[in-house]
Amino acid sequence: xxxxxxxxxxxxxxxLQRPKHGYEIxxxxxxxxxxxxxxxxxxxxxxxxxxxREGLLESTMESQDNRPSxxxxxxxxxxxxxxxxxxxxxxxxxxxxxxxxxxxxFFFRHFAMKGGTELVDAQIKTLKEIRQGLLKKKDKExxxxxxxxxxxxxxxxxxxxxxxxxxxxPFMRKVHSNE
Amino acid sequence: xxxxxxxxxxxxxxxLQRPKHGYEIxxxxxxxxxxxxxxxxxxxxxxxxxxxREGLLESTMESQDNRPSxxxxxxxxxxxxxxxxxxxxxxxxxxxxxxxxxxxxFFFRHFAMKGGTELVDAQIKTLKEIRQGLLKKKDKExxxxxxxxxxxxxxxxxxxxxxxxxxxxPFMRKVHSNE
DNA sequence: GGATTCATGTAAGAGGTTACATGATTAT
DNA sequence: ATAATCATGTAACCTCTTACATGAATCC
Numbered sequence: 001x002x003x004x005x006x007x008x009x010x011x012x013x014x015x016l017q018r019p020k021h022g023y024e025i026x027x028x029x030x031x032x033x034x035x036x037x038x039x040x041x042x043x044x045x046x047x048x049x050x051x052x053r054e055g056l057l058e059s060t061m062e063s064q065d066n067r068p069s070x071x072x073x074x075x076x077x078x079x080x081x082x083x084x085x086x087x088x089x090x091x092x093x094x095x096x097x098x099x100x101x102x103x104x105x106f107f108f109r110h111f112a113m114k115g116g117t118e119l120v121d122a123q124i125k126t127l128k129e130i131r132q133g134l135l136k137k138k139d140k141e142x143x144x145x146x147x148x149x150x151x152x153x154x155x156x157x158x159x160x161x162x163x164x165x166x167x168x169x170p171f172m173r174k175v176h177s178n179e
Numbered sequence: 180x181x182x183x184x185x186x187x188x189x190x191x192x193x194x195l196q197r198p199k200h201g202y203e204i205x206x207x208x209x210x211x212x213x214x215x216x217x218x219x220x221x222x223x224x225x226x227x228x229x230x231x232r233e234g235l236l237e238s239t240m241e242s243q244d245n246r247p248s249x250x251x252x253x254x255x256x257x258x259x260x261x262x263x264x265x266x267x268x269x270x271x272x273x274x275x276x277x278x279x280x281x282x283x284x285f286f287f288r289h290f291a292m293k294g295g296t297e298l299v300d301a302q303i304k305t306l307k308e309i310r311q312g313l314l315k316k317k318d319k320e321x322x323x324x325x326x327x328x329x330x331x332x333x334x335x336x337x338x339x340x341x342x343x344x345x346x347x348x349p350f351m352r353k354v355h356s357n358e
Numbered sequence: 359g360g361a362t363t364c365a366t367g368t369a370a371g372a373g374g375t376t377a378c379a380t381g382a383t384t385a386t
Numbered sequence: 387a388t389a390a391t392c393a394t395g396t397a398a399c400c401t402c403t404t405a406c407a408t409g410a411a412t413c414c
Contacts, residue, residue: 023365036328043402045367066411068365098274098331106324144350145285149215151346152277152339159338160331167330171323202393222374224395245383247393 006100007039011047012056012075012083013107019074021062022048032110036102048073056082088115090123094130094153097123097160105168109175116172124164131157185279186218190226191235191254191262192286198253200241201227211289215281227252235261267294269302273309273332276302276339284347288354295351303343310336 010033014025022045029039039047051057056079063069075083087107091100101123108116131154138150189212193204201224208218218226230236235258242248254262266286270279280302287295310333317329 021365022367023363035325040403042367042369042404046402049367064365068408068410070365095277098335102328102331105327109324144353145288146214148284148346148350149281152281152342155338155342156277156335159334163331163334167327171327174323200393201395202391219375220393221376221395225373228395243393247380247382249393 006086006096006103007037007043008047008051008056009083009086010037010039010103011044011051012079013087013103015057015073015075016080016083016107016111019072021070021072023070025073033103033106036099036106051079055079087113088119090119090126092126094127094156094160105171108172112175116175117169120164120168120172124161127157127161127164131161185265185275185282186216186222187226187230187235188262188265189216189218189282190223190230191258192266192282194236194252194254195259195262195286195290198251200249200251202249204252212282212285215278215285230258234258266292267298269298269305271305273306273335273339284350287351291354295354296348299343299347299351303340306336306340306343310340 010029011025014020014028020028025048026039026041026044029037048057048059052059052073056076057073058076059071059073061069062072087104091097104119105116107113108119134150134154134157138147138154141147141150189208190204193199193207199207204227205218205220205223208216227236227238231238231252235255236252237255238250238252240248241251266283270276283298284295286292287298313329313333313336317326317333320326320329
């Protein structure tokens with residue numbers, strides 16, 4: 001499984017609590033994550049088939065009265081492990097934050113899982129390290145355009161750090177208090 | 180030409196001042212935009228071929244002593260027009276800013292072109308409009324996670340606005356003073 | 359009678375990445 | 387000798403998007 005394809009992790013997450021069939025996964029993602037995440041109908045069926053081939057999902061056919069049969073997918077132990085590892089890990093690249101980190105925080109809230117605060121802390125630590133490396137490079141840089149690029153990169157990181165401290169962390173504490 | 184494929188605009192930009200052959204374009208992008216933009220060798224040759232098919236570039240073969248022949252590409256009037264339209268337009272989506280807008284600013288500086296300040300102003304205006312729409316939606320939103328998403332989106336836009344005013348605009352003024 | 363919901367997929371095409379293929383010259 | 391530079395491309399593979407295909411049931 002390619003680690004940069006986060007849609008697949010989201011699909012695993014959709015099945016964490018109970019098995020679902022394809023159409024049900026679509027509805028779940030549409031209503032719960034629709035503003036952040038969009039998976040097309042056709043892409044979903046391709047992805048679940050791939051995940052099953054990779055051993056992260058398994059499926060059974062269920063026939064229904066008055067309805068077309070449906071294929072119900074459930075997480076295998078490997079699939080569960082893969083999802084849980086993903087959801088607890090901070091993202092390594094700033095460009096992945098908007099998509100990946102938000103999805104992770106969503107799952108922490110949705111499943112009222114423990115570890116959300118730790119994820120936020122780990123992400124803060126990771127970002128601080130990226131910021132350090134960036135500032136070192138910026139100091140050496142002479143070219144005006146390159147310094148401009150460093151400028152927006154550093155500001156972007158600072159914005160995320162501020163958001164993580166001021167908004168994401170309180171949000172995670174609220175999740176915990178619901179348990 | 181699909182308007183969301185900005186690599187092609189960058190290739191057009193590389194040829195604005197004088198014709199270049201493929202390898203020369205690669206060197207130009209590597210040295211000038213390497214930190215922001217990467218085009219693989221194979222992809223470059225595919226793209227210039229496509230741009231020629233679309234009528235934005237034209238090419239002639241040049242044979243050399245002691246060297247393999249090279250295909251030299253130059254902008255057609257349509258190619259020049261396409262590039263100039265692109266480089267003067269603000270981006271409509273926040274996610275395109277980091278890649279597209281920075282490339283545009285690079286070209287303004289590199290060619291000491293007029294209109295950079297106007298582009299920055301237009302981008303500020305576009306972002307303010309996006310921000311307005313966002314805040315309206317945030318007010319209506321009840322769900323905690325959705326509000327969190329709106330939070331980072333709004334902060335990201337504010338960061339860009341600040342950067343545009345404090346760093347990009349002074350940078351563009353410096354470019355102008357060189358003319 | 360027509361739109362929406364339920365339910366699952368295939369096919370074609372666009373775009374990108376990595377690997378492969380070639381071969382001379384020049385610098386160390 | 388061998389590594390880097392100059393110079394151009396093809397082929398295979400992966401991913402995503404859009405269009406196509408089917409068909410019953412239920413709501414308006």
